[in-house]
Amino acid sequence: MDLLEKLGILADAAKYDVSCSSSGGTRNNNKGVGNSFAAGICHTWADDGRCVSLLKILLSNECIYDCVYCVNRASNDIPRASFTADEIIDLTMNFYRRNYIEGLFLSSAVLKNPSHTMELMLEIVRRLRNEQAFFGYIHLKAIPGADQRLIHEAGMYVDRMSVNIELPSDKGLEVLAPQKPVKALLKPMQQISQGIAEHKEHPAFKRGGSGTNSAGLFTPSVQSDSSSFPESLPDADFSRRELAGRNSGKYFVPAGQSTQLIVGATPDRDLSILKLSEALYGKFSLKRVYYSAYVPTLSDPRLPAIIKPPLLREHRLYQADWLLRFYGFEADELLSKTNPDFDPQLDPKAFWALRNLHLFPLEVNKAEYEMLLRVPGIGVKSAQRIVAARRVNKLNFDNLKKMGIVLKRAGHFITCQGKTYESFSQNEHIVKEALTSAKLLPQGKKAVPGQMSLFSTLNETGLGENMSDLYLFSSPENTKEWLSYYTQPQDGRLLLSDIHL
Numbered sequence: 001m002d003l004l005e006k007l008g009i010l011a012d013a014a015k016y017d018v019s020c021s022s023s024g025g026t027r028n029n030n031k032g033v034g035n036s037f038a039a040g041i042c043h044t045w046a047d048d049g050r051c052v053s054l055l056k057i058l059l060s061n062e063c064i065y066d067c068v069y070c071v072n073r074a075s076n077d078i079p080r081a082s083f084t085a086d087e088i089i090d091l092t093m094n095f096y097r098r099n100y101i102e103g104l105f106l107s108s109a110v111l112k113n114p115s116h117t118m119e120l121m122l123e124i125v126r127r128l129r130n131e132q133a134f135f136g137y138i139h140l141k142a143i144p145g146a147d148q149r150l151i152h153e154a155g156m157y158v159d160r161m162s163v164n165i166e167l168p169s170d171k172g173l174e175v176l177a178p179q180k181p182v183k184a185l186l187k188p189m190q191q192i193s194q195g196i197a198e199h200k201e202h203p204a205f206k207r208g209g210s211g212t213n214s215a216g217l218f219t220p221s222v223q224s225d226s227s228s229f230p231e232s233l234p235d236a237d238f239s240r241r242e243l244a245g246r247n248s249g250k251y252f253v254p255a256g257q258s259t260q261l262i263v264g265a266t267p268d269r270d271l272s273i274l275k276l277s278e279a280l281y282g283k284f285s286l287k288r289v290y291y292s293a294y295v296p297t298l299s300d301p302r303l304p305a306i307i308k309p310p311l312l313r314e315h316r317l318y319q320a321d322w323l324l325r326f327y328g329f330e331a332d333e334l335l336s337k338t339n340p341d342f343d344p345q346l347d348p349k350a351f352w353a354l355r356n357l358h359l360f361p362l363e364v365n366k367a368e369y370e371m372l373l374r375v376p377g378i379g380v381k382s383a384q385r386i387v388a389a390r391r392v393n394k395l396n397f398d399n400l401k402k403m404g405i406v407l408k409r410a411g412h413f414i415t416c417q418g419k420t421y422e423s424f425s426q427n428e429h430i431v432k433e434a435l436t437s438a439k440l441l442p443q444g445k446k447a448v449p450g451q452m453s454l455f456s457t458l459n460e461t462g463l464g465e466n467m468s469d470l471y472l473f474s475s476p477e478n479t480k481e482w483l484s485y486y487t488q489p490q491d492g493r494l495l496l497s498d499i500h501l
């Protein structure tokens with residue numbers, strides 16, 4: 001099999017993994033090529049548009065496991081391929097030099113066994129750094145069940161590591177991925193989390209140290225020593241000194257670790273998924289949890305009988321995740337046993353506000369910053385602007401408009417100097433009606449209730465007379481309270497539009 005054929009198979013096989021944001025890297029260039037800090041928009045070999053900044057490939061899709069939801073599962077009859085280390089190194093360097101990519105996202109199926117796979121992946125990242133002096137961003141998947149030493153050493157060379165939990169409950173894993181018990185998934189996450197925390201505390205990390213020696217190789221300015229390996233992990237019985245003196249990088253996974261949860265492959269409710277994310281952020285200080293709408297590619301009685309990926313649900317979970325991390329919300333506030341799923345028509349903050357109308361309206365000139373953040377239509381920047389501006393003058397609605405606050409949303413939840421906004425109402429139905437996505441669609445366009453489709457036709461969505469396709473754009477990094485969508489007119493242009501939520 002030639003290299004191009006392998007690339008086709010192994011790039012395609014990687015497209016279902018969305019946990020590949022390149023944010024957070026700080027590795028600066030020092031006599032080498034590439035720069036993870038400056039990584040931004042690049043190219044991708046996946047065609048689903050999710051990850052465009054990295055060469056995103058699998059080392060192998062020859063998996064010994066048989067996870068029911070996965071196209072690479074052992075029992076699925078598909079073309080199989082595995083790269084050699086040389087091939088991946090050559091591809092990465094050649095694509096980088098041609099300006100096709102800014103970095104590498106390397107994952108793999110379990111080839112032979114977890115440690116064998118991890119060893120091959122370690123060889124690739126070590127040689128990229130040391131032989132090729134590649135300073136670009138590298139995101140590496142840790143293979144659950146692999147020897148901890150391999151995972152730890154790999155962490156010294158890469159920017160980000162991730163372990164995909166995939167299914168958000170023990171039960172889901174039992175049914176759909178019986179060879180991946182939850183403990184095996186959590187163990188490397190714990191190891192990586194502890195490694196990150198300990199290296200951050202290391203004096204050499206704080207000093208910055210040097211990244212290369214005179215030969216341009218990575219220098220061990222932070223070594224794995226007896227104080228830096230997770231003591232509490234059951235298998236940490238090898239000599240930690242073994243790692244000392246190796247030519248490892250100065251950082252351990254400096255861009256943090258992430259994971260991915262598949263949404264819609266199991267009956268798990270939004271509440272369970274969000275609580276799991278909350279626990280992962282708390283326990284393992286994850287940088288990101290990525291949500292991936294389950295793409296029904298296989299038929300199996302153990303899988304849900306859906307025909308379209310639940311993209312709007314995925315989008316709501318991203319919004320809720322944002323509220324957990326930056327708005328001070330807890331999962332139990334956003335959802336409950338009686339309301340275990342988000343309303344597809346409402347963003348999660350509006351969903352919460354509607355169930356807590358008794359807390360509103362807030363007087364913007366007096367409300368606590370933390371409460372302002374909870375007002376639909378007021379984001380972090382707007383809340384900061386309000387707090388700064390009201391120190392000087394009492395604010396009115398015109399002032400708020402000039403600050404960019406979306407009054408058609410916020411107006412239902414605030415007062416200015418005791419006055420309510422023109423459309424103010426505390427009737428739940430009226431407020432809900434005003435906040436639903438349907439009300440916020442472009443004028444004259446109607447929305448069809450239900451799950452928004454990845455490739456809806458014009459007639460289903462009613463979003464535009466000349467549009468052939470609609471692509472929901474669910475950006476994990478989206479800080480704004482809106483839903484973005486691509487539309488593609490017949491002439492082939494791709495237009496980006498927003499629905500303010």
Ligand code: SF4
Pocket residue numbers: 063064065066067070071072073074108109110177
């Ligand atoms: S281990 Fe990974 S690649 Fe293998 S079947 Fe399971 S999800 Fe797919």
